[in-house]
Amino acid sequence: MTTPITTGVAGAFAARAENLTKAYGAGQSRVIALDGVDVAIARNRLTAVMGPSGSGKSTLLHCLAGLDAVSDGRVWLGDVDITALDDKGLTRLRRDRIGFVFQAFNLLPTLTALENITLPADLAGRRLDREWLDAVIDTVGLGDRLSHRPGELSGGQQQRVACARALAGRPDIVFADEPTGNLDSQAGAEVLGLLRRSVDGMGQTVVLVTHDPSAAAYADEVLFLADGRVADRRQRPTADDVLAMMRRLAGRRTCGG
Ligand code: ADP
Numbered sequence: 001m002t003t004p005i006t007t008g009v010a011g012a013f014a015a016r017a018e019n020l021t022k023a024y025g026a027g028q029s030r031v032i033a034l035d036g037v038d039v040a041i042a043r044n045r046l047t048a049v050m051g052p053s054g055s056g057k058s059t060l061l062h063c064l065a066g067l068d069a070v071s072d073g074r075v076w077l078g079d080v081d082i083t084a085l086d087d088k089g090l091t092r093l094r095r096d097r098i099g100f101v102f103q104a105f106n107l108l109p110t111l112t113a114l115e116n117i118t119l120p121a122d123l124a125g126r127r128l129d130r131e132w133l134d135a136v137i138d139t140v141g142l143g144d145r146l147s148h149r150p151g152e153l154s155g156g157q158q159q160r161v162a163c164a165r166a167l168a169g170r171p172d173i174v175f176a177d178e179p180t181g182n183l184d185s186q187a188g189a190e191v192l193g194l195l196r197r198s199v200d201g202m203g204q205t206v207v208l209v210t211h212d213p214s215a216a217a218y219a220d221e222v223l224f225l226a227d228g229r230v231a232d233r234r235q236r237p238t239a240d241d242v243l244a245m246m247r248r249l250a251g252r253r254t255c256g257g
């Protein structure tokens, strides 16, 4: 087995944030969604982000992915300080280096599964690596459904198409925000299984927002957010670990008022 060679601290991390702060609104209606978060997302790992509703999970994802401007602090994708990029640079970075999967599948109904998968590359005028695309299709397990349109696919199959679309461009990092939120548990398990395989078999890096402890158990590391801060983290969590941490954090919040 070979050890990957990394160039300094940044090389080990696909993304990093320092003192990441995000506030919405002003005056009395000001909400601090992220309160000075320091976080590093390891390369070639599946990192889960958990926490109660409103704890800042989606905001963290959006700020790490350059979808939302930060109020303070810095965010790096690899070696690139994305908080220093202009809109054009951010658009290019999102297009070329980041894959997204959302709770809603966001597929175009008139296109086939394969056309949906290749759409971002087609729009960018970029040629996809055929071997990589075949590996992606194999990983998501949709080989016999590629000519179907979304309306002819189950919810789980549609989300697998969305995952394939995110992976097709071989991004530096895939961000998935509650990707199993609209799925039954079996379809959800299939989506989590394929995200896991994209890390283990294809060397991808995935950040998964979820509030499901069994989903977090697919992760190499779980981060817990509470009130816009990283309250806890755990390597190689089991579902029971995650449940215990959730209970502990809930108790702390109740005691703390
Ligand atoms: P989570 O994904 O953990 O449920 P969010 O990141 O969506 O949490 O939200 C964190 C906090 O920021 C919440 O209090 C939420 O109401 C607030 N918030 C999120 N987006 C906006 C917005 N666009 N405008 C105002 N407040 C927002």
Ligand code: MG
Pocket: 057, 058, 059
């Ligand atoms: Mg959310």
